[in-house]
Amino acid sequence: MSFLTMLGPSPDWNVGLSGEDLCTKECGWVQRLVTDLIPWDAGTDSGVTYESPNKPTVPQEKIRPLTSLDHPQSPFYDPEGGAITPVAKVVVERIARKGEQCNVVPDTIDDIVADIGQEEKEEDDTPETCIYSGWSPWSACSSATCEKGRRMRQRMLKAQLDLSVPCPHTQDFQPCMGPGCSMEEPSTCMMSEWISWSACSVSCGMGMRSRERYVKQYPEDGSLCQLHTEETDKCVVNDECYTIPCMLSPWSEWSECSVTCGRGVRTRQRMLKSDPAECTEELEQTEKCMLPECPVDCMMSEWSEWSECNKSCGKGHTIRTRMIKLEPQFGGRPCPESIQRKKCKLRKCKKSCKRKPWTSWTDCTKPCGGGIQERSMMVKKRAKASLMESCKNLKEIRACNVHPC
Structure with a gap:
């Protein structure tokens, strides 16, 4: 016996049996x-829960039994790594035995005669030296429509008393049509008695029970039996413990992170499958998620005022500065220039005023955060007293150490 049944709505989870032997060593049925x-x-x-979206496995994997540690979101997951719990139980029980168990030749002629007396012999041309079992009931018609089909019955050769006399066929066929196509009054199905009710599906509270029967003989016209072969009914064991359990679907997959960089959150949900009054479990979960840090652009202060011209006559220049307030990080936009210069033009200088060369720049007044440096040019010689005001000592100032502390 082999069978397979799907664990819906999963497209590839299943339970079943393969090649289970129902025969005994004594040629009978278990x-x-x-x-x-x-x-x-x-x-x-490749889904890990019953409600995961269909995602074909490429390449296809081998058929294998599931384990309790396949995936944390699996409905079969056991954090302690124990053996997987059975999800179903199949019970096969023999309810009736019809005909002979095996094609066994009787030991004595008396046994043969006794068998013949018990069987309902039909009028045919069967030699008396061929001992058969009775014919089986006719099978259902091979056609379900009014097209011509055929049905079959069979019998078993139990003994051949004279090997020189051939025994005729053990199968018999007859033409037939589908249900409702015969002009004759159709015969009815012969059903077995109902088997006793099964045990209740629960040990406490409300459950289900079932019972079955089988077709003993199909109608003579070859039609199928329309009578049902199974019944189910509710059953209650101990009314005091009967409650409606809280039924929840498995958790969905985690959503995408709420941000594209830095720190955000993600959520997952599950659905309620029973009366909300019986459930106090949470239906949504939220957790933090961390992605690569977001880029930080450089930040600059406002420009300062333009400085005085670095010369008192002729051509010179003036400057303005700004400071870096925040250095760029994680690939952010780099800092632009922090000093700008522009030309300044004054009246022509008198050549009668001579000066010494520029001195070296002084040390910066601050180690960081924006300081200044100075240098000067001293008057070396004045030609006339009237040039006293135009021939002055010169001084230059510039920004330094503008990076933040």
């Missing part, structure tokens, strides 16, 4: 088989 089922992964989809 009375009862009980097997716990664990989930298997067909390897065609």
Whole structure:
């Protein structure tokens, strides 16, 4: 016996059996088989929860049993790493036995005669030396429409008393049509009695129970039986503990981070599947997320006023400065220039005034945050007393150490 059943809505999780032997060594059927089922992964989809979006696995993986540590968001996850819990149980129980168990030749002629007496023999050309079981019920018609089909019955050769006399066929076929196509009055299905109710699906509270029956014989016209073979019913075990449990869906995948750089938050949700009054669990979770730091651009102060011209006559220049308030970080925009110069032009200088060369620049008045430096040019010789005012000592000032402290 083999079967496979899907664990919906997952597209590739399933449970089932493969090649389970229901025969005994004595050529009979086992009375009862009980097997716990664990989930298997067909390897065609990469979702980790029942509600994950379909995402085909490329290349396809091998079919394998799931484990409790496959993924933290898996419904089968066990943080302690224990064996996975069975998700289903299959119970196969023999409910009836019809016909012979095996094609066994009886030991004595008396046994053969007794078998013949018990069987309902039909009028045919079967030699008396061929001993058969009774014919099985007719199968359902191979056609479900009014097109011609056929149905089959079969019997088992139990003994051949004279090997020189051939035994005829063990299968018989008959033409038929689908349900409602025969002009004759159709016969009814022959059903077995209902099997007793199964145990309640819960040990406390409200659950479900079921019972089954099977088709003993199909209608003679080859039609299918329309009677149902299974019934279900509610059952209650101990009314005092009957409550509606809080049912929640698995958590969704985490959302994208709320920012594209730096620190943000992300969220995930789950849905309520039962009465809200019975549930106090949270339906949304939020956690911090950290991405690479955001770029920081350089910040500059405002420009200072223009300085006085560095000369009292002729051509000179004047300057203005600004300071760096914030250095660039993480790839931000670099700092622009912090000093600007422009020309200044005064009246022509008298050649009668002679000066010494410029002195060296003095030390900066501050180590950081913007200081100044000075240098001077002293008068070496005045030609006339009347040039006293125009022939003066000169002084220059400039900004220095403009970087922030």
